[in-house]
Amino acid sequence: MAEPLEPYVPDPTLRAALEDFGQQCHREISVPPQTRLDRGYGGATLFVARLTEPVPPGRTLTRKVFVKVLPARSRNREVRGQHRARAAPGDFARRHLAEQIFPPIDLRDGRRLMFEETTTGGARVRALDELDGDDLLAAFRAVLEAVLHEWNGVEPTPGRTHPPTRATALGPYLERELRAAGTWEKVHDAMSIFGFHSDAESLLIDSRPLPNPLRALDPASPYHRQPIDFHPGFAHGDLHGGNVLVPCGADGRPYPERFSLVGLSAIDAEAPLTRDLAALLLATVLRYVPSLTRGESEALITYLVHPQRGRPGTLPGPVAELVRIADEVGTAYARPPGGTPTWRRQARLSLIAQALTCTTFEDLRPDRGLWCLRLAARAMQAHLDEHPLPSAAVPAPPTAVGRWPVSPPAIPRRETGTAHPRQRSDADPPDAGPVAPPVVTARRVGARGRSPRRMLLWCVLAAALLAAVGIAVWVLDPLATPPRRAGNQPANTGLASFAKRCW
Structure with missing residues (x-):
């Protein structure tokens, strides 16, 4: 039955x-x-x-x-x-x-x-999200290698040693990735939820101004038109651990080479090939972020932004291996030396887009969502450092409009269901940023004026002052009126007269 x-x-x-x-x-x-x-x-x-x-x-x-x-x-x-x-x-x-x-x-x-x-038939299956340790790493590698080398295998062509490229610009590249993820409209709201202006030139995070990744989406920004080359091809478009199913034997042993992908609504035949790589990598490492110390969190961001520098010594094995595998599989597909610079550049841009996308997910707020925003800003800083604009096109010094507090509150937010970040330990570096502070305090400056809450407070105080003056006039007027002069006209002097003029 x-x-x-x-x-x-x-x-x-x-x-x-x-x-x-x-x-x-x-x-x-x-x-x-x-x-x-x-x-x-x-x-x-x-x-x-x-x-x-x-x-x-x-x-x-x-x-x-x-x-x-x-x-x-x-x-x-x-x-x-x-x-x-x-x-x-x-x-x-x-x-x-x-x-x-x-x-x-x-x-x-x-x-x-x-x-x-699925292609797994009637076998017992487990999602990649349910795997851990060596099983997770094996399945992670198998999926990336198959998506790149099998689905997007490049036939040998005389005179070409790496996959074909397409030309675009920085702003349109990021916009396309956000639209493909369905977060184009949501990401600006997410920035305001975290206390930042989406049109600001920079974000002040741990007392350090970082470029706002969303500024490149504005056609008025000089970075919007910066030329970008990328490798195009087939992409799943929604590649996370829940959409990767791995068959298992009767003993529970997984067979990663026989994986199956579900959720095919976002497939794109002309997508940047780093879209799937960045999506699966970030979705998988986010499982480990709540358990990292602040020093480890900082090391993970650095490794994601600069994988070519090698694994930081403070980063735990499983997380570091995921980053290493993604970089190794991707650069092998790009066939160095010709394709590696283009591949790593577009991989970083796809990472920025995926990190911004993750800020819109309610189940990642506030801790991991803020961590992703910091990752996106750091990756954008690295991109601009390595590919600067001509000095004549560089905008004016940026104005910081938000602040990420160094010390998180003592009480976690329960409605998110996410782990509370660890407090700073003596072993952590003094300048390491927080893994996931639950609250961001916004600071609005410039032509935008004061915050609505502060303006409301000033209005209430002004109304109270005027009311107090009015009461004083009503109470003091009979007491302060002098004897009438000739013609029954009172003298226009004294406290009551002054109060009346104020009122």
Whole structure:
């Protein structure tokens, strides 16, 4: 007997659609109790279900499928992504991309229900997010190598030693990456939530001004038009640990080379190839950020921004290995020496875009979201240091408009569900920044004036002062009025007269 859907699928519209589907196709559909409802960039919901169907003679066949519920705004985008995914040459799509096994079902509220069967078949699977240690590192490497070398394999061409490149500019590159992640509108709001102006030239973080990565998106910024070359190709577009499924044997041993990718709505055939690498790398290392000391957090940012400098000695093994593997696989694909500078440059820009994207995720706020903002600013500083503009095009000295406090509050914010950052230890360097301070204090300056809260306080004080003067006039007027003179006209002198003029 199949498990009832109600305990695991609380949405009544979705539950009714699944039950109707099972009746119409003469199959029993159930949801395993351990199912997790995962959400990707596009707002879709993905979970595991089991289909049981009769097969002759008198037997039943059960297979595992993935049910994906698309929001109304992206229902057609998923179909286009499926077609793009299978347009690539080679066997990557057949070996690693989920198949649509039934026609999609349109729900009455505009959403779309889709059924995907992974390349893992009926094997027990674990998401990459559920792996750790050597299993995680092996699966991480297998996914990146397959995406680059199998899905985007470059045929040998006379006179070319590295993948082809395309030309663009810094502002359009970052804008394209944010739009692809669905965070173009959200990232400016995230900056204000953290206490910064999205149009400021710089951000003051730990008393150190860093360039604001969002300024390059403004066509008025001289950095917006800075020329950029990048390697294009196929990208999954929503590559995080929840969309990577790894089959396991009966003993629980994973087989990373047989991984399967689900959630194909954001596939792009002309994307920067570092999009997937940066997304999977950052999503995976963020699992470890809350447990790092401040010195380790600083070392991780430095290693992500400058992987060519080698692993910092203070960084723990698993986190350092993830960064090393991503850089090693990427530069090997770029085929040095010709492609390595271009690859590392675009990898850093994709890292900036992915870090900004992560600031918009509510489940990463405030600690890891702020850490990502700091990473984006540091990466932008490194980019501008290595690729400066001509002196005539450099803007005026930046104005710091925000402040990241050095010491986090003693009480963590409970609604985020994230770990509270560690307090500073004697072993940490004195100038190391915080891993994840829960609160950012904004400081607004210049033509924008004072903050709304301070202006409101001044208005309240002014109103109270005027009210006090009015009361004084009313109380003191009978006492301060002198005897009437000839003509019954009072003298216009004394305290009451002064108070009346003030009132």
